[in-house]
Amino acid sequence: MLKIKRTDASDPDFKELVVSLDQDLKVRDGEDYSFYAQYNKLDTIKNTVVAYLDDVAVGCGAVKMHESGVGEVKRMFVRPGYRGQGIAGKILTELESWATELQFSKLILETGMAQPEAIALYTKSGYIRMPNYGQYENVENSVCMQKQLSVPEAP
Numbered sequence: 577m578l579k580i581k582r583t584d585a586s587d588p589d590f591k592e593l594v595v596s597l598d599q600d601l602k603v604r605d606g607e608d609y610s611f612y613a614q615y616n617k618l619d620t621i622k623n624t625v626v627a628y629l630d631d632v633a634v635g636c637g638a639v640k641m642h643e644s645g646v647g648e649v650k651r652m653f654v655r656p657g658y659r660g661q662g663i664a665g666k667i668l669t670e671l672e673s674w675a676t677e678l679q680f681s682k683l684i685l686e687t688g689m690a691q692p693e694a695i696a697l698y699t700k701s702g703y704i705r706m707p708n709y710g711q712y713e714n715v716e717n718s719v720c721m722q723k724q725l726s727v728p729e730a731p
Contacts, residue, residue, distance in 0.1 A: 578663060579628045580670045585618040589626045589633035590651075594618065597636075597653035608717060612688070621650055623678070625670050627663050634658040637667040639675050639683065647680035652694065664697050676725050684722045686712050695719055 583590060601612065620640060627635040635654035642648040649671060654663045675683055684706065687694040703721035712718040 577630075578666060580666060581626050581628065582670075582674060583624050583626055585621045585624055585638070587624060587626060589628075590624045590636050590638075591618070593626065593633055593636040593653055593655070594651055596655060597651060600653070600656075608688075618651075623671075623674055624651070625667055625674070627654070627667050629658060629663070635663045635667050637664075637671050639671045639678070639680070641678075641680075642684055645679065645681045647675045647678065647683050649683055649685035659693070665701060668697065668701055672723075672725060680725060682722055682724050684709065684720065686718050686720050689717045689719060695721075698723075 581587075585591070621638045622640065624636060624638040626633050635652075635658065637652040638650040639647045640650055649668070652664060652667065654667070672683065683703075685698065685703070686708070687698065698721050701723070703723045706720050706722045707713075708715060708718050708720045712720055
C-alpha cells in the first residue's frame with residue numbers, strides 16, 4: 577500500500593531520493609546539468625513529501641514559494657523500478673493539496689525536454705505550458721508549466 581509522508585528537506589529518505597534524482601538528471605541533461613543543479617538546492621525547500629511502498633521510499637517531490645500566492649513544484653522523482661504505477665501522480669496530488677493549504681492559488685514548474693515522462697504526467701494532471709520564467713526564460717531545453725489551484729475560501 578502506498579503511503580505519502582509530508583516532511584521537509586532534512587528527511588533522510590528525501591535526501592537519498594534526491595541523490596538518485598540528480599544522478600538521473602546528470603545523464604538526461606548532460607552538459608546542461610550544472611546549470612539546472614544550481615536552482616535545485618535543498619536549503620530553500622521546506623515542504624517535501626516522500627512516497628513509501630511497503631515501507632520502501634520510492635518517490636518524492638516538493639513545493640516551495642515562488643512568489644506571493646504562487647508555489648513551485650520541485651524535486652519530483654520516482655525510482656525507475658517503481659515507475660508506471662501512478663506513484664508520481666499521487667505525489668503530485670499530495671503536493672497540490674498541501675499547496676492549497678499553504679494558500680497558493682497557482683503552481684508553476686520547470687522540467688526539461690529530456691524528460692518526456694514528466695511532461696506527460698504534468699499535462700495529464702492539468703498543467704499547461706507557459707512562457708519560461710525567471711532563470712529559465714531563454715533556455716531552449718526548459719519546459720515551464722502552470723496550474724491554477726482551487727483555494728478554499730476562508731470561513
